[in-house]
Amino acid sequence: MANAQNTTAMQAKTAAQAGSMAYIAPLAGWLLPGLGHLIQRRYVRGVLIMLSVFVMFFAGLAMQGKVYSFNVGDLLDILGFIGDLGSGALYFIARNMDWGIGNIHRAIADYGTKYIVVAGLLNVISAVDAYHIAIGKKQ
Amino acid sequence: MTHFNAALVFALCASTVFGITQRNTPREMVRYGAYCFSLFVAGVIVASWAMWLIKR
Numbered sequence: 714m715a716n717a718q719n720t721t722a723m724q725a726k727t728a729a730q731a732g733s734m735a736y737i738a739p740l741a742g743w744l745l746p747g748l749g750h751l752i753q754r755r756y757v758r759g760v761l762i763m764l765s766v767f768v769m770f771f772a773g774l775a776m777q778g779k780v781y782s783f784n785v786g787d788l789l790d791i792l793g794f795i796g797d798l799g800s801g802a803l804y805f806i807a808r809n810m811d812w813g814i815g816n817i818h819r820a821i822a823d824y825g826t827k828y829i830v831v832a833g834l835l836n837v838i839s840a841v842d843a844y845h846i847a848i849g850k851k852q
Numbered sequence: 853m854t855h856f857n858a859a860l861v862f863a864l865c866a867s868t869v870f871g872i873t874q875r876n877t878p879r880e881m882v883r884y885g886a887y888c889f890s891l892f893v894a895g896v897i898v899a900s901w902a903m904w905l906i907k908r
Binding site for chain 1: 853855858861862864865866868869870872873876877
């Protein structure tokens with residue numbers, strides 16, 4: 714009888730933890746790339762995601778790519794801002810440090826702008842994946 | 853960094869994340885990541901030859 718009560722209590726605790734993890738993991742993953750996987754003990758995946766997003770983001774900055782700010786003008790600029798925002802803390806750091814001014818005189822700078830946007834989009838995919846792990850849809 | 857090197861770095865990072873997020877087991881992740889990488893690189897080579905032909 715006591716064992717059955719303990720098992721039920723443990724199952725309820727595990728379900729509650731999984732429920733809170735479903736909110737924490739994607740949020741953490743968005744804020745710091747790979748963190749959503751790391752806090753769920755998927756260390757190799759977390760480190761690889763972190764490396765990929767960091768390399769893309771900082772390579773984009775090194776190529777003098779542009780970091781979009783909030784705007785309501787051109788549609789492509791709005792989409793660029795949404796993509797950049799996907800990088801989470803990296804985006805806010807870059808904006809605060811005035812990185813990513815952009816350089817229209819260099820062709821490679823346009824590559825850099827795309828790198829930064831895609832880094833954000835990849836991070837969003839990773840955060841969704843962390844959510845799927847948290848709800849048990851994926852191992 | 854040349855355009856080709858930039859495309860290779862892009863392909864490597866994107867296919868790593870695709871592999872991890874779109875498949876369930878480590879073996880499938882590696883296979884899908886390698887598949888995406890090869891498609892990215894093949895796409896770059898085909899597009900560059902297409903542009904070379906258009907320019908001629």
